[in-house]
Amino acid sequence: MESKDVAYCKTPIGLVTIIGNADGISSITVSDNEDDFKEEIPPNLQDCVQQLTEYFAKERTCFDLKLHPKGTEFQKKVWKALLEVPYGKTRSYWEQSNHLGNVKAIRAVASANGKNPLWIVIPCHRIIGSDGSLTGYAGGLWRKKFLLELECPSGQLELF
Helix, strand or coil: CCCCEEEEEEECCEEEEEEEECCEEEEEEEECCCCCCCCCCCHHHHHHHHHHHHHHCCCCCCCCCCECCCCCHHHHHHHHHHCCCCCCECEEHHHHHHHCCCHHHHHHHHHHHHCCCECCCCCHHHEECCCCCCCCCCCCHHHHHHHHHHHCCCCCCECC
């Protein structure tokens, strides 16, 4: 069995749980329950906690972490494409599908986004509906809205 380290980071959107090992970060999720919080941060997860802290302080616009998400080849392709959506910008599900070379794969792309195990770092929150609406975020739409406003607080969020 593969060993896993766990770290926690308190943020404005809840307690971020980070899971990883020597291969990289495999999971980042957020919850409202802070009962699990522990101050101790394993050495291999310290950079992730630091970079998330900087992101929420508006001191970081991209992440430089070793990532090791678990998923199908298609999911990994979708997640890799998410990394190309710049900070402060959005892309529609249709645009993301088109970017991946198959506009008919919108539902499959949306499903892969929903299975993204590395919230925030792989920015699935930057994918929105074709009409500019906020749709589908595993952490809740209020968190998606918060992250988008954090990245572009002036209300000038660039849609598409």
